[in-house]
Amino acid sequence: xxxxxxxxxxxxxxxxxxxxxxxxxxxxxxxxxxxxxxxxxxxxxxxxxxxxxxxxxxxxxxxxxxxxxxxxxxxxxxxxxxxxxxxxxxxxxxxxxxxxxxxxxxxxxxxxxxxxxxxxxxxxxxxxxxxxxxxxxxxxxxxxxxxxxxxxxxxxxxxxxxxxxxxxxxxxxxxxxxxxxxxxxxxxxxxxxxxxxxxxxxxxxxxxxxxxxxxxxxxxxxxxxxxxxxxxxxxxxxxxxxxxxxxxxxxxxxxxxxxxxxxxxxxxxxxxxxxxxxxxxxxxxxxxxxxxxxxxxxxxxxxxxxxxxxxxxxxxxxxxxxxxxxxx
Amino acid sequence: xxxxxxxxxxxxxxxxxxxxxxxxxxxxxxxxxxxxxxxxxxxxxxxxxxxxxxxxxxxxxxxxxxxxxxxxxxxxxxxxxxxxxxxxxxxxxxxxxxxxxxxxxxxxxxxxxxxxxxxxxxxxxxxxxxxxxxxxxxxxxxxxxxxxxxxxxxxxxxxxxxxxxxxxxxxxxxxxxxxxxxxxxxxxxxxxxxxxxxxxxxxxxxxxxxxxxxxxxxxxxxxxxxxxxxxxxxxxxxxxxxxxxxxxxxxxxxxxxxxxxxxxxxxxxxxxxxxxxxxxxxxxxxxxxxxxxxxxxxxxxxxxxxxxxxxxxxxxxxxxxxxxxxxxxxxxxxxxxxxxxxxxxxxxxxxxxxxxxxxxxxxxxxxxxxxxxxxxxxxxxxxxxxxxxxxxxxxxxxxxxxxxxxxxxxxxxxxxxxxxxxxxxxxxxxxxxxxxxxxxxxxxxxxxxxxxxxxxxxxxxxxxxxxxxxxxxxxxxxxxxxxxxxxxxxxxxxxxxxxxx
Numbered sequence: 074x075x076x077x078x079x080x081x082x083x084x085x086x087x088x089x090x091x092x093x094x095x096x097x098x099x100x101x102x103x104x105x106x107x108x109x110x111x112x113x114x115x116x117x118x119x120x121x122x123x124x125x126x127x128x129x130x131x132x133x134x135x136x137x138x139x140x141x142x143x144x145x146x147x148x149x150x151x152x153x154x155x156x157x158x159x160x161x162x163x164x165x166x167x168x169x170x171x172x173x174x175x176x177x178x179x180x181x182x183x184x185x186x187x188x189x190x191x192x193x194x195x196x197x198x199x200x201x202x203x204x205x206x207x208x209x210x211x212x213x214x215x216x217x218x219x220x221x222x223x224x225x226x227x228x229x230x231x232x233x234x235x236x237x238x239x240x241x242x243x244x245x246x247x248x249x250x251x252x253x254x255x256x257x258x259x260x261x262x263x264x265x266x267x268x269x270x271x272x273x274x275x276x277x278x279x280x281x282x283x284x285x286x287x288x289x290x291x292x293x294x295x296x297x298x299x300x301x302x303x304x305x306x307x308x309x310x311x312x313x314x315x316x317x318x319x320x321x322x323x324x325x326x327x328x329x330x331x332x333x334x335x336x337x338x339x340x341x342x343x344x345x346x347x348x349x350x351x352x353x354x355x356x357x358x359x360x361x362x363x364x365x366x367x368x369x370x371x372x373x374x375x376x377x378x379x380x381x382x383x384x385x386x387x388x389x390x391x392x393x394x395x396x397x398x399x400x401x
Numbered sequence: 402x403x404x405x406x407x408x409x410x411x412x413x414x415x416x417x418x419x420x421x422x423x424x425x426x427x428x429x430x431x432x433x434x435x436x437x438x439x440x441x442x443x444x445x446x447x448x449x450x451x452x453x454x455x456x457x458x459x460x461x462x463x464x465x466x467x468x469x470x471x472x473x474x475x476x477x478x479x480x481x482x483x484x485x486x487x488x489x490x491x492x493x494x495x496x497x498x499x500x501x502x503x504x505x506x507x508x509x510x511x512x513x514x515x516x517x518x519x520x521x522x523x524x525x526x527x528x529x530x531x532x533x534x535x536x537x538x539x540x541x542x543x544x545x546x547x548x549x550x551x552x553x554x555x556x557x558x559x560x561x562x563x564x565x566x567x568x569x570x571x572x573x574x575x576x577x578x579x580x581x582x583x584x585x586x587x588x589x590x591x592x593x594x595x596x597x598x599x600x601x602x603x604x605x606x607x608x609x610x611x612x613x614x615x616x617x618x619x620x621x622x623x624x625x626x627x628x629x630x631x632x633x634x635x636x637x638x639x640x641x642x643x644x645x646x647x648x649x650x651x652x653x654x655x656x657x658x659x660x661x662x663x664x665x666x667x668x669x670x671x672x673x674x675x676x677x678x679x680x681x682x683x684x685x686x687x688x689x690x691x692x693x694x695x696x697x698x699x700x701x702x703x704x705x706x707x708x709x710x711x712x713x714x715x716x717x718x719x720x721x722x723x724x725x726x727x728x729x730x731x732x733x734x735x736x737x738x739x740x741x742x743x744x745x746x747x748x749x750x751x752x753x754x755x756x757x758x759x760x761x762x763x764x765x766x767x768x769x770x771x772x773x774x775x776x777x778x779x780x781x782x783x784x785x786x787x788x789x790x791x792x793x794x795x796x797x798x799x800x801x802x803x804x805x806x807x808x809x810x811x812x813x814x815x816x817x818x819x820x821x822x823x824x825x826x827x828x829x830x831x832x833x834x835x836x837x838x839x840x841x842x843x844x845x846x847x848x849x850x851x852x853x854x855x856x857x858x859x860x861x862x863x864x865x866x867x868x869x870x871x872x873x874x875x876x877x878x879x880x881x882x883x884x885x886x887x888x889x890x891x892x893x894x895x896x897x898x899x900x901x902x
Contacts, residue, residue, distance in 0.1 A: 115728065115808070116447040117735040125451055142809045143447070147585070147592070147602035154599060184599075230857065236590045258856055259587045261849070264668055264725040271722065272541035274857065283738060287723055287745025363741035399590045 103163050103340050107138045110166045113152035113173040115145045119281070119366055123196045123328045124168040126360065130351040148181070149173025153188045161335035163344060168196065170328040171239060175381060179389040180237045180399040190331040192378035193341055194348050194371045197361060198325045201240070201300035202285040202311070203247075206276045207293045214297050214317055217277075218251045229255040231277040232266045237392075237399035239324040240279035243300075245395055246322045270294065279323065282307070282365040300325045307365070321387070327369070329377055345374045408530060411757025415765055420460050424762045427464035428769045431471015435478065438485040438796060439612045439803025442472035443728045448806070450736055458740035459755050463762040465733050466716070470522065470763070473672060473712035474770045477514040477705050481507060482781055485616040485796070490673040490708045492611055492838050493680045496562070497693060497700025504696050507785070508640035508778055513650045513698060514705040515774040521658040521706035522767040525713025528662050529720070530760055534749065536666050536714070537721025545853035546865050548669050550874035552847040555674055557881045558681030559840065563833030564694040567889075570836050573827070577840020580605050581848075588852050600812035609813045610841055612800045613820025614827075614834035620793050621825040640778065646698055653683050653699035657706030665711030668718045668726040669846060672711040677839055679707035694833075713763065720756060722746055 108131065112124045121143065128139040144152040152167060153174070159165035167174075167190060178185045203214070211217040211226070220226040233241035241257055248255050258275055260266045263284050269275050271293055279300070286307055288294040296311040300323030304313060314323035330348055332341060351357055352370035361368050371377035391397075414420060434445045446465055453461035476488030481498035494514065501510040528536070543551070559574040560567070583594045584604025595601035642650070657679040664675040683703040684693050693700050718724040723744035725731035734744050742752055749756045784792070804817045824834055858864035866872045 116450065117725075117728075117731040122735065122739065129451065129454075144809055145603050146808070147595075147599040150602065151599040235585075235587050256856065256859075258853055259590075260853075261587055262725075262731075264727065264731060267722070267724045268541055268668055268718070269544065271724075272544055274544040283743075284723075287743045287747060291746040293722075293746055360739070364738045 103343055104135050104137045106164060107140065108164050108166065110139060110141045110168055111152045111156050112141055112143050112168050113145060113149035114143065116143050119197065119199045119326070120168060120170050120328050122364065122366070126357060127168070127196065127348060127351055130357065131347060134347055147184060148177045150184045153185065153190070156331065156333060157188050157190060159333055161333035163332060163336055163340035165333065167331040168328060169331055171324060171326045171384065174331065175384040176237065176239060176388045178385050179392045180397065189334040191334050191336055191341060191374070192381050193330040193332055193344050193374050194377050195327055195329040195369055195380065196348070196352055198327045198367045198369045200282045200305060200325045200365065200367065201279045201323060202282055202289065202296045202308070203298045203314070203323065204270065204278055204280045204285045204289060205295045205297055206270055206273050207295055208273060209276050209295065211297070212295065217297065218253065221253050229277065230258055230275045231255050232258050232260050232269055232275040233278070234262065235259040237397060239326065242391060242395065242397060243279050243323050244277065245397070246391070247319065249395065250322070281326070286365060298323070329381070341374050404530065407753065407757050408761060411761035414459060414754055414758035415463065415761035420463055420758065420762060421765070423456070423460040423464040424467055424766050425769060427467020428471040428766045428773065431468040432475040432770065432773050434468065435472035435475025435488045437799045437803070438479050438487050438616045439608065439800035440806070441489055441608055441803065442469050443732070444803070444806040446729055446732045450732060453736050454739055458737060458742045459758045461736050461740060462733060462755065462759050465736055466759060466763065467766045469729050470709070470712045470766065471770055473709050474518045474522065475774060476708070477701070478511065478781055481510045481514065481701070482785055483796070484619045486611055489608055489611055490676050492615060492835065493676040493704040494701055495615060496680070496835060497697045500694065500696035501698070501701065506696065507782055509642045509646055509698070510701050511778045511781060512642050512775065513646065513702050515771060517650065517654040517657065517702045517706040518709040519767060519771040520654055521661060521710035522713055524658045525662055525665070525710045526760065526763045526767065528714050529717060529763070533717050533721045536717050540666050540668060540718055542870060543667050543669065544868070545850045545857060546868045546871040547874070548850040549847060549854050550865060550871040550878065551670070552843050552850065554874055554878050554881065555678055556843050556847065557878065558677055559836045560885060561681050561684045562677070562835040562839055565831045565833050569830065569832040573832050573834065574836035574840040577837035578844035580610065581841045581844030587849055600810055603808070604845070605816065605841070606807050606813060607842060608807050609804050609817045610820050611838060612804050613817040614824040614837065616796060616800045617817060617821025618824025618828060618834070620797060621821065622828065623789050623793070640782070650698050650702040653702040654706045656682060657703035658710045661707030661710030662714050665714030666717050668724055671715050671727055672708045673842055675707040675711040676704035679703040719744060720748060723748065
């Protein structure tokens with residue numbers, strides 16, 4: 074028994090001896106162990122895709138295992154907290170998006186209180202398409218607005234993933250600026266929204282390009298406008314929202330990388346260099362383009378951080394101006 | 402004729418050495434995942450997704466599809482042998498499958514479920530082959546009111562999901578409905594019953610509850626029980642079904658296949674709901690209802706066939722229109738998109754090689770699964786001779802891995818443990834867990850669609866009668882209620898007569 078105790082003590086001591094220096098961050102050694110990328114959504118979809126592509130490339134680049142961990146819950150609250158509370162050593166990374174890291178901060182300050190993350194770089198953007206059921210007798214937004222105003226089109230319904238999601242906010246704003254009214258119906262994900270739009274339960278919806286494009290090309294849906302900064306090569310005849318004078322209405326969802334606030338700048342820079350290199354790789358860009366995703370790395374980590382701050386301010390104003398209430 | 406030449410072309414693709422290997426790999430992984438309790442095909446597909454980036458799209462989808470239907474094929478094994486669903490939708494098979502095993506008829510149950518799965522799988526593939534475009538359109542006829550009505554009918558089946566008292570069945574079903582309300586409400590974005598825990602914001606996962614109530618609770622039943630040399634100490638009188646068994650099972654397999662093939666097409670329902678409905682129908686058509694829950698062969702054959710037919714026809718919305726009918730399908734869509742294949746209405750024409758190659762591989766995979774599963778019956782029976790102290794720790798380990806991997810949450814593992822405790826207590830009071838599971842699965846679908854319908858109609862409940870499909874289903878619902886009340890009254894009367902006599 075005595076022998077056991079002394080062995081145990083020695084063991085603990087040696088563990089402590091090894092553990093202590095490891096607790097302080099050596100940016101020069103980074104990365105020297107497994108990196109964990111936390112994703113606030115379930116597998117599948119652009120955020121997850123971006124994280125997995127980055128994980129795969131970082132692994133080849135650095136020779137360290139990089140794992141993607143899906144932690145959906147509370148519009149990103151769970152993933153945000155996990156990364157926020159992790160050691161700020163660059164081994165726990167978040168890939169978040171416009172919903173989980175900008176809009177939720179505006180709609181639900183309670184849930185996002187105390188979340189302080191540092192931006193590394195934006196990764197991708199996903200263009201959206203304002204899509205209408207193929208049988209809706211309109212061919213443009215102007216047409217839609219005119220026919221809704223004249224009463225020719227009544228009871229127009231649109232879908233989204235719920236109150237406070239960007240497709241809902243964008244459509245609400247589009248209706249409001251034109252003095253129109255449409256009924257919002259909430260669905261859980263593309264698996265529910267697509268059948269509802271195809272089956273004419275709803276008539277309008279902001280879809281991401283990957284979901285909408287094949288249905289638009291086959292004539293089942295109509296593309297009325299896109300949210301991208303320029304016309305999409307796949308839909309050269311569909312105007313952009315900006316072109317039509319709708320300014321910043323319409324979202325091309327961004328997805329970017331974050332680390333805990335106290336992560337040393339050397340580590341952040343090392344991550345940024347690697348990640349922006351990956352996003353500028355023609356091979357990666359081709360892979361993303363096949364899924365109608367644009368690679369859009371930031372110019373610098375600071376650039377991304379100020380972009381995120383601007384986004385939060387922008388959404389906060391939108392939510393206040395439109396009286397959108399999510400939390401009680 | 403055209404279809405046959407295209408299918409032949411598909412076989413040409415599926416029978417290449419590479420694709421055959423991926424099909425075999427998929428079916429094998431699927432079988433393993435199906436047999437291991439707790440680990441679901443969805444998490445397996447999520448884990449293996451990155452590996453498929455490197456292989457051609459056809460091979461990737463062949464393998465992922467194999468995992469999906471393979472797991473459904475094999476899921477009944479653990480349900481029958483250990484009273485633990487190996488894969489979520491085989492919870493229903495536990496109800497009569499495990500009693501059969503306790504009577505020494507495990508071999509028969511396993512054989513019947515393997516044959517039933519194979520048959521149902523074949524019918525499902527025929528449906529995909531012939532009617533994919535047509536049926537993916539038919540699925541669009543189901544909007545919010547239609548789903549509301551369909552789920553109302555399906556909820557009625559809770560009444561036959563247990564042999565306990567009506568009160569306990571009702572109580573468990575309501576508890577299931579209540580647990581289903583936990584999480585973020587889609588309509589308002591508000592969190593309900595989450596106690597501020599972000600872990601509960603996405604709701605209580607079905608796998609967590611099923612593992613707790615079935616697997617963990619089952620293990621607790623054996624604590625303190627005298628250690629035997631095997632988990633079951635019965636003689637296995639018969640390994641293979643006799644003609645009489647098959648004669649009894651086949652009509653049930655036919656009915657189950659029909660129900661599964663139909664409900665699988667709808668994006669909102671799928672294999673699990675099909676299995677519940679098939680079980681309820683079997684119980685209604687049976688002459689002697691008291692056999693159910695005590696090892697009725699139809700109670701194994703029908704839900705197992707429904708599960709597998711639905712697992713096949715569940716591909717239709719994805720292949721026909723690019724609609725992800727469930728989380729597993731969403732991931733397969735993702736895999737296709739990463740490969741640069743755009744799923745959508747044009748998939749069948751623009752990617753004919755992919756579509757027909759995958760359909761052909763389903764025939765091959767289904768045959769492989771039959772070949773795996775039938776001879777394995779003897780091996781599974783042997784498993785029951787393993788003492789508990791070796792068997793159960795392993796099972797608990799796999800269950801924990803399975804629950805954890807659903808969303809990488811240790812909270813969920815604790816929650817499963819809680820449901821295990823609850824299940825243990827519930828068993829003491831003779832409360833069957835099946836109605837709870839049914840309530841948990843159907844409740845959220847019902848609520849969502851009910852509220853969606855009323856939003857669409859501006860609060861006018863007539864919407865449910867204005868839509869013909871939903872009206873017809875509600876009439877059916879009414880008939881069920883009346884029949885249930887009448888038969889309840891009759892049996893009570895009979896009891897009174899018997900007691901006074």
